[in-house]
Amino acid sequence: MTDGRLALDLKILVGTQTGVAQLVAQEVELRLDGEGFRVTTILMDEADAGVFAEGDLFLVCTSTYGQGDVPDGARPFYEALGSKRPDLSRVRYGLIGLGDRTYAETFCFGGKKFDRLLTELGAVRIGEPMFNDASSELPEEKAAGWIEGWIAICRQELAEKTSV
Ligand SMILES: Cc1cc2nc3c(=O)[nH]c(=O)nc-3n(C[C@H](O)[C@H](O)[C@H](O)COP(=O)(O)O)c2cc1C
Numbered sequence: 001m002t003d004g005r006l007a008l009d010l011k012i013l014v015g016t017q018t019g020v021a022q023l024v025a026q027e028v029e030l031r032l033d034g035e036g037f038r039v040t041t042i043l044m045d046e047a048d049a050g051v052f053a054e055g056d057l058f059l060v061c062t063s064t065y066g067q068g069d070v071p072d073g074a075r076p077f078y079e080a081l082g083s084k085r086p087d088l089s090r091v092r093y094g095l096i097g098l099g100d101r102t103y104a105e106t107f108c109f110g111g112k113k114f115d116r117l118l119t120e121l122g123a124v125r126i127g128e129p130m131f132n133d134a135s136s137e138l139p140e141e142k143a144a145g146w147i148e149g150w151i152a153i154c155r156q157e158l159a160e161k162t163s164v
Pocket of ligand 1: 015016017018019020021022062063064065066067068069071098099100101103106107108109134139
């Protein structure tokens, strides 16, 4: 970076059933291009609990399926975190939850479950989560706006943390 801003490594963890969360992650990655972030996108289907040892800053982007469950492919990852219970106190994360308000009782529970579990394991969320209602909003469009605010909060919080 030549403008004095911090360059940040970001890992996006994607939990998806039919690919929408992956499209949202792609949109986020596009928006981060040129912002000084080094972004890696990882499908939860291919991740294990050790993934959190590979970085400090994460963006969890997951949908909800079944009756308020995480997507099928993300379940082994979610369950491994719950049973291995790694210490995530170094980890900072943002959260994008995809859902549909038609499922009023379980709206965005996939994202909410990850949020609760990561907090239990000591991770600290940066900013408010984005929750998307597929029945009234376009998730890529909403994420494109949300990520701008999240980047600003990240820079502020992480700069404060590293300043002497
Ligand atoms: C069978 C089925 C069950 C769903 N269950 C929920 C649910 O319990 N809560 C919710 O908020 N959204 C629910 N959704 C909506 C999806 O989470 C939403 O459409 C999301 O954008 C899909 O993203 P994906 O393609 O990344 O999996 C459900 C969708 C389907 C088709």
